[in-house]
Amino acid sequence: MFAKQFRVKSNTVIKGSDRRKLKADISAAFPSLSTDELSELIPNKEELNVVKIYAHKGDAVTLFVLHKNPLFFELEKRLYPTVYVLWRYPALLPTFRTWPPVLQKLIGGADLMLPGVVVSSSGLPDVKGDDCCAVSVVSNRAYGDKSGPPSLPDAESEGQAVSGEECEVDEEEEVQKSVEEEVEEQMPCETITGQACFGIEALSLTKQEEEKGEKGNEEEEGNQDDQKMPQEIMDALLLQCFLHALKSKVKKSELPLLTSTFLRNHMFSCCPSGKQLDIKKSSYKKLSKFLQAMQQQHNLVRVKELTKGVESIVEVDWKNPELRSFNVPEETDVEAATVQEGGEGETPYHPPEITTLYSVSARLEPLFMDANKRKGTILQPAEVRYIVTEYVKKNELVDERNKNYVTINPTLCDCLLEKSEYQEVESLKWDDLFSRTLGRMQECYQVVFPGQAPIKKKGHIEPIDISVASRGSNKKVTLIKNLEVYGLDPAAVATALQRRVQASFVLQPIPGAKDKVLVQIQGNQIHQVSNLLLDHYQIPRKYIQGLEKASKGGKKK
Structure with a gap:
């Protein structure tokens, strides 16, 4: 799930009530954890972050991060421990053992089959369908943080070597470090190994196995080159779009020009097809710092704060040698000609896609608790209808005499009825049920501009x-x-x-x-x-x- 690039949606500090709820959820999901162990994982007074991400296939995942170590993640309303928690508490989940060569196949996405399982003297773990399990390599149980999986031999294999050779911990740490550095470019504070979500990964490769894997790795070298030095690549793309925008988009009559407008309407339009401009992935992190560098180091522009908190480009040095020597890419020369023929003379504009969303309010939280949607969770109207429908079915509230009506139970009464209706209203029509639910949620909206990440905000647009x-x-x-x-x-x-x-x-x-x-x-x-x-x-x-x-x-x- 995390082996490929993912996108961070938000990163916030957890609230006190949500921290208590998380503790209760972890305790219920993993009853083997003692009170002290639970307090160590989720301390009361230390900062704990909630990070929401979108995996490469579009899955919405919630991470819980302590001291830059992801502890648990939530997927489809279910909590899973990360490898870092399993390294520290190896007995947290039923564990299947396998050999390092098999582990490499699992990392590539293969399923663990019975021939690849090493059966201990006590037999296989007692598991049922849909149980959460872990996978470890023989001779190594592990605990620790994201610095790398340590070596902790289990009782059966202590003192034995894997396939007659020693596990090379130094090499493990190098492999682990390279994975972490790649992922940290996507999420600086929250790092997750891309190897497996459910396993205790030792990544113990022998020299012989590494030589065998070299041929397969040659095919991936091209992709790895694209991922090297992502900040330097983004810095170069920023400079290219900046020079291109100044040379072919900005006119002297437009100055002073808001810096945000310059980025949104000029620089983004100069980004080559197939690439995405993202300042947060550059070394500058912010537009203001990038423009400050363009002003101080390159003497290309002069930026001034005309009104408090609002910066504008007030002057451009059109005779700057760097700007004059810049060659506009051929691909975008054609685009510029098309714009001029359009008649209005501005960059082609595409209206954003605007969607109305709804946020779970404190009053409605009990109704959405079964779906694990807490206060503040933003949902689409279809998701709200589905959750409410599932709640009604689960609690058998459909009126047996008339399927068009839903019987009001105490939770629905508190969430949807006015005080004057408590003694009078015993049932609601489905449409009334849905409209009351949406009416008591906080309206939000999502704006999606072409080629950019969705923007979600509370209230009406x-x-x-x-x-x-x-x-x-x-x-x-x-x-x-x-x-x-x-x-x-x-x-x-x-x-x-x-x-x-x-x-x-x-x-x-x-x-x-x-x-x-x-x-x-x-x-x-x-x-x-x-x-x-x-x-x-x-x-x-x-x-x-x-x-x-x-x-x-x-x-x-």
Whole structure:
């Protein structure tokens, strides 16, 4: 699961109530842990992180990390210990033993078959279907943290060598270290071995076995080269997109230009196809630090904080030798020509995909507890319907006389009914049940821009707001805000409007709103704004507020 690249969704410190709930869940899942051992794994006063990731196949996984060591992970509502916990508590799970050559096949994704199992004198572990099990190599039980699996011989194989040769612990640690360094580029604080989720991995390779594996490794060398020095590669890609954007996208008339707009609308569009620009994977980590380096080390731009907390590019050195000598990639030359022929002159825009989501509230937490969805968990409407339906079926609440109704039990009563209904309402229709559930959850939304990771936020998405105001001598001006929420560059929108209506415009920072700009253009231009947003940018009408304020025919404005 973790052998390939995964994406970190969030990394937060666990709350006190969630820590207690996690302890209870671990104690229930692994009853062999003593109270002291449980307190050692989940201490009360030390920082414990909850990290949510998406595996390479799209699985949503929750990790619980202590001192940069992943302890447990949750997949499909079930807790599993990581290898680091198993190294420290080898008896936590029923364990099957095998030989190192077999272990290498398991690492590649093969299943453990009976011929590969080393049967001890006490026989095979007593397990049932769907039981969580561990796999270890003969002669090594292990405990410790992510520094590498130590050697701890078991009672039966102590003093014996594997296949007549010694296990080389130093080589194990080198293999383990290389795996960790690769994964840490994806998640700096939380490292998980990519070898196996359920096993106690010793990674004990003999020299003979390593020589046999060299031929197979030759085929993977090309892929490994791509993964070397990921920060240096991302730094180079950043510089390339930066120079490309300055040379072919940014015009002097656009300055000053918000740094966030420059990144979103210019640099991203200059990223070569097949690659993804991610500042967090570079050595700079933040856009501000990257631009600071471009200013101080390369003298390419000058960045200034025009309003508090909002930085803009105020000057570009177009005569800079590095910029003048930069050759725009041929692939994107064609793209630039296509843009110019489009008529509006800005980077091709694709509207984001916007989805309404719902967050589990404190009041509804008991209803979602069986599904292991705690307060704050964000769900899609279909997931909410499924969880509620499963809860009703599990508790046999469907009315036997009329299948369209659900009987109200104490949990549903507390979660969904008003106090005045406690004594009166005994059942609800399915549709009413679902609508009440969604109505008592906190509304959220997800925005997905093409080629970028989804962005989830609480509350309602702000619509693009269009209004008409008077400015001295009763002159009308049209005001537009919240364009940035939909990935639109205010300067580009204002320039396109200026070409259409031949009127001047002004861009003004919005007080108290970070990285947001108000577009002000002369006259009542709501009709033109409407046509531009709906037809050209294809923003859905429901996300635009104020279209009804357009001037009526025959009236002077």
